[in-house]
Amino acid sequence: MSDRVKVRLRFEKYGAMxxxxxxxxxxYFQKLIRRAGLDVAYSEGFHPHQILSFANPLGVGISSKGExxxxxxxxxxxxxxxxxxxxxxxxxxFFVTDIxxxxxxxxxxxxxxxxxDYELTLSEEKYPDVSWxxxxxxxxxxxxxxxxxxxxxxxxxxxxxxxGILELRCEGRVIFMKLRAGSALNIRPEQVLLAVxxxxxxxxxxxxxxxxxxxxxxxxGKSLLSAGEVF
Amino acid sequence: MxxxxxxxxxxxxxxxxxxxxxxxxxNAVMKDKNNIAIRFAMCFPDIYEIGMSxxxxxxxxxxFNRREDTWCERVYSPWTDLHSIMxxxxxxxxxxxxxxxxxxxxxxxxxxxxxxxxxxILQILDLSGIPMMAEDRKDxxxxxxxxxxxxxxxxxxxxxxxxxxxxxEGETAYDALLDLYKECRDFGVPRAEFLRRAAKIPGMYVPSxxxxxxxxxxxxxxxxxxxxxxxxxxxxxxxxxxxxxxYPEKPVxxxxxxxxxxxxxxxxRGCIRGCRFCQAGMLYRPVRExxxxxxxxxxxxMLESTGHEEISLSSLSSSDYSxxxxxxxxxxxxxxxxxxxxxxxxxxxxxxxxxxxxxxQDVKKSSLTFAPEAGSQRxxxxxxxxxxxxxxLAGSKLAFEGGWNKVKLYFMLGLPTExxxxxxxxxxxxxxxxxxxxxxxxxxxRQGKVQIxxxxxxxxxxxxxxxxxxxxxxxxxxxxxxxxxxxEFDSMLNRKSLRYIHHETDLSELEGIFARGDRRLDKVxxxxxxxGCLFDSWSECFDYEKWVAAFEExxxxxxxxxxRERSADEIFPWDFIDIGVTxxxxxxxxxxxxxxxxTKNCRAGCSGCGAASFGVGVCHER
Numbered sequence: 001m002s003d004r005v006k007v008r009l010r011f012e013k014y015g016a017m018x019x020x021x022x023x024x025x026x027x028y029f030q031k032l033i034r035r036a037g038l039d040v041a042y043s044e045g046f047h048p049h050q051i052l053s054f055a056n057p058l059g060v061g062i063s064s065k066g067e068x069x070x071x072x073x074x075x076x077x078x079x080x081x082x083x084x085x086x087x088x089x090x091x092x093x094f095f096v097t098d099i100x101x102x103x104x105x106x107x108x109x110x111x112x113x114x115x116x117d118y119e120l121t122l123s124e125e126k127y128p129d130v131s132w133x134x135x136x137x138x139x140x141x142x143x144x145x146x147x148x149x150x151x152x153x154x155x156x157x158x159x160x161x162x163x164g165i166l167e168l169r170c171e172g173r174v175i176f177m178k179l180r181a182g183s184a185l186n187i188r189p190e191q192v193l194l195a196v197x198x199x200x201x202x203x204x205x206x207x208x209x210x211x212x213x214x215x216x217x218x219x220x221g222k223s224l225l226s227a228g229e230v231f
Numbered sequence: 232m233x234x235x236x237x238x239x240x241x242x243x244x245x246x247x248x249x250x251x252x253x254x255x256x257x258n259a260v261m262k263d264k265n266n267i268a269i270r271f272a273m274c275f276p277d278i279y280e281i282g283m284s285x286x287x288x289x290x291x292x293x294x295f296n297r298r299e300d301t302w303c304e305r306v307y308s309p310w311t312d313l314h315s316i317m318x319x320x321x322x323x324x325x326x327x328x329x330x331x332x333x334x335x336x337x338x339x340x341x342x343x344x345x346x347x348x349x350x351x352i353l354q355i356l357d358l359s360g361i362p363m364m365a366e367d368r369k370d371x372x373x374x375x376x377x378x379x380x381x382x383x384x385x386x387x388x389x390x391x392x393x394x395x396x397x398x399x400e401g402e403t404a405y406d407a408l409l410d411l412y413k414e415c416r417d418f419g420v421p422r423a424e425f426l427r428r429a430a431k432i433p434g435m436y437v438p439s440x441x442x443x444x445x446x447x448x449x450x451x452x453x454x455x456x457x458x459x460x461x462x463x464x465x466x467x468x469x470x471x472x473x474x475x476x477x478y479p480e481k482p483v484x485x486x487x488x489x490x491x492x493x494x495x496x497x498x499x500r501g502c503i504r505g506c507r508f509c510q511a512g513m514l515y516r517p518v519r520e521x522x523x524x525x526x527x528x529x530x531x532x533m534l535e536s537t538g539h540e541e542i543s544l545s546s547l548s549s550s551d552y553s554x555x556x557x558x559x560x561x562x563x564x565x566x567x568x569x570x571x572x573x574x575x576x577x578x579x580x581x582x583x584x585x586x587x588x589x590x591x592q593d594v595k596k597s598s599l600t601f602a603p604e605a606g607s608q609r610x611x612x613x614x615x616x617x618x619x620x621x622x623x624l625a626g627s628k629l630a631f632e633g634g635w636n637k638v639k640l641y642f643m644l645g646l647p648t649e650x651x652x653x654x655x656x657x658x659x660x661x662x663x664x665x666x667x668x669x670x671x672x673x674x675x676x677r678q679g680k681v682q683i684x685x686x687x688x689x690x691x692x693x694x695x696x697x698x699x700x701x702x703x704x705x706x707x708x709x710x711x712x713x714x715x716x717x718x719e720f721d722s723m724l725n726r727k728s729l730r731y732i733h734h735e736t737d738l739s740e741l742e743g744i745f746a747r748g749d750r751r752l753d754k755v756x757x758x759x760x761x762x763g764c765l766f767d768s769w770s771e772c773f774d775y776e777k778w779v780a781a782f783e784e785x786x787x788x789x790x791x792x793x794x795r796e797r798s799a800d801e802i803f804p805w806d807f808i809d810i811g812v813t814x815x816x817x818x819x820x821x822x823x824x825x826x827x828x829x830t831k832n833c834r835a836g837c838s839g840c841g842a843a844s845f846g847v848g849v850c851h852e853r
Contacts (some may be wrong), residue, residue, distance in 0.1 A: 031538030074241035
């Protein structure tokens with residue numbers, strides 16, 4: 001038991017795989033880890049399962065360059081070996097970039113994640129003219145409060161998400177956002193995009209932009225990968 | 232290079248389970264279509280999660296893709312949400328791997344697993360832009376539409392929609408068919424002539440080359456080939472050496488949870504039991520076992536190539552597999568080491584199976600399953616179900632002593648010669664098992680009440696069974712029977728430990744019509760589909776009223792196919808097929824049923840059914 005090793009892996013999700021929901025991504029990884037032949041640790045009981053957890057679910061339709069999963073191993077070889085073994089078994093659309101060993105007492109990814117970077121690209125076809133976008137982003141970043149309508153159990157409610165927007169800027173039709181993420185406060189990029197459009201009085205069409213999650217960080221602003229070391 | 236999807240993001244994000252339509256799964260086969268001579272679209276006409284769970288498709292997919300000149304891809308029925316979108320926007324149905332339109336393929340193979348998928352076949356053709364009637368497909372601009380699977384043992388209700396039916400097990404004759412196709416197409420032989428030549432390959436039934444005439448009473452007068460060179464009888468294809476037959480060592484692994492989310496290991500084909508209602512038991516005779524050493528190797532390879540966390544055994548009656556103990560002991564060992572679950576099929580309940588079950592399942596959560604099929608011993612003799620009350624009680628007692636307290640029982644209602652006493656005995660048998668629990672397990676050891684769930688389906692007579700002559704009940708008779716059983720359950724002393732559920736009556740009636748239907752039903756299917764019937768096996772989609780209207784509009788009475796007495800010499804629509812088991816044997820078995828006489832299973836003594844003509848399997852053991 002005591003020589004078990006905690007590792008964290010970072011992976012990308014892209015192309016058609018953005019349509020695979022979070023629960024199915026978890027199932028995919030369980031099977032991937034088996035195919036790759038990694039010496040993963042299992043829970044006890046009649047239906048033992050891998051000790052595997054994901055930092056932060058990614059919505060269906062969103063691609064990512066910075067997804068995280070933590071895994072407890074019975075034994076490990078080297079980071080490179082394990083990354084290669086997983087990528088040999090990966091399908092197009094999933095790619096493991098790194099594996100690091102976590103200190104024994106490290107909190108898991110789910111507890112650590114505090115913020116995430118996103119890149120949203122507006123469709124050229126739906127928005128031929130985006131000259132207003134930069135001003136709208138600037139104006140919104142300078143506001144004291146950013147009010148959005150949120151659906152709750154009791155109906156629609158207005159909430160201020162200003163605290164959750166750490167950075168917001170744009171270049172052409174590409175918008176960059178650094179948003180709070182995780183259990184304490186989680187802001188979704190489309191909520192901010194809606195606010196940007198509302199600021200400019202523009203209409204946001206459904207399915208008119210691509211969302212890419214770039215990276216996820218802890219509360220000190222350090223990448224979740226930096227909690228561990230390459231081995 | 233990234234694959235381009237047939238559906239845009241907006242569409243995929245606005246429907247349920249977009250992963251059904253994107254392909255790209257583990258072990259999905261990609262090929263360069265520029266180097267491919269034959270494109271084969273293999274379709275299971277139901278949703279992805281059901282279709283992906285089907286072993287037969289995985290076998291054929293693997294078999295076709297072993298050919299260098301062929302690329303086999305998969306197609307499933309778009310669910311109703313996507314169905315509407317595709318119709319409205321004229322998006323053609325596509326195959327998952329290449330995402331190319333099905334219409335551009337050389338073959339569209341459709342597996343026919345149950346009658347209630349027939350409207351889904353029309354949906355597949357319709358959305359693909361392929362004319363539904365085979366006679367309207369005149370050249371190679373449309374795929375050759377070929378059907379296979381259990382419903383091809385009476386393909387007549389859907390004969391007008393197919394160019395070819397492959398009768399029998401798919402592993403044997405496809406190479407000959409594909410080679411012939413390639414030759415005909417490349418040398419400019421017309422489609423009609425290709426079909427004529429195909430009809431001479433063993434197992435191939437080309438319905439357009441057969442003519443049916445009817446008597447005044449609507450039964451068949453004559454069923455004959457058009458032309459002397461077309462075979463009058465088509466013998467089913469059969470795998471002679473199952474151990475060395477093609478098997479998918481790298482099955483496709485779905486992203487979303489399929490009904491069968493596990494490795495499926497086929498251990499044998501066929502069944503020795505000879506239950507008189509069971510179609511599979513006759514169709515797949517003779518029983519052929521796979522070599523246990525090969526099975527062990529295959530199991531490990533499949534687990535490694537898929538990463539599945541569960542394996543299950545597939546056969547009609549696993550307890551009759553002669554090497555079961557050795558195989559299961561091996562799997563339990565390997566799987567506990569690799570932390571893989573074993574899901575056991577319904578095994579005969581005895582000391583061995585209970586011992587295995589206690590190792591692989593949580594006794595407190597799992598249940599025992601018995602399929603007595605009928606409540607009384609008299610009735611079980613009629614249907615030739617070997618299971619006796621003593622077997623059930625002895626098995627239950629052992630299980631109760633081992634800590635189990637849940638029992639599931641399966642029954643049928645509407646069996647030939649059935650009386651009210653017979654069906655009330657369903658409740659009495661359930662009650663006896665409950666009493667046995669309270670007698671066997673002392674109070675202090677009980678984990679709450681015993682839970683006995685009895686469920687009944689309605690008997691549907693199927694072709695190639697001794698009951699193919701039987702009269703089927705109407706849906707109101709079924710409903711009446713179910714309420715009699717329910718009332719009897721409610722009067723039992725231990726009723727609080729018992730639960731009774733039954734199937735839908737309307738759906739069973741329709742299934743009965745198509746099971747023994749003939750060519751004249753094609754227009755009912757077309758009419759029902761046009762009225763919007765689709766996914767009929769899904770209760771949320773099934774619309775009985777629309778079906779009633781379709782029958783009325785076509786001037787066809789469903790009763791002709793269900794409640795009519797059939798005479799011993801009637802020509803059935805499926806009589807042109809030879810499954811090895813003879814019509815004489817089936818008739819003898821029908822008479823034995825009427826006399827309540829039991830027939831031995833194949834290992835206890837040969838009854839001369841005719842399947843020995845294949846020269847393999849249990850008929851030639853020892």
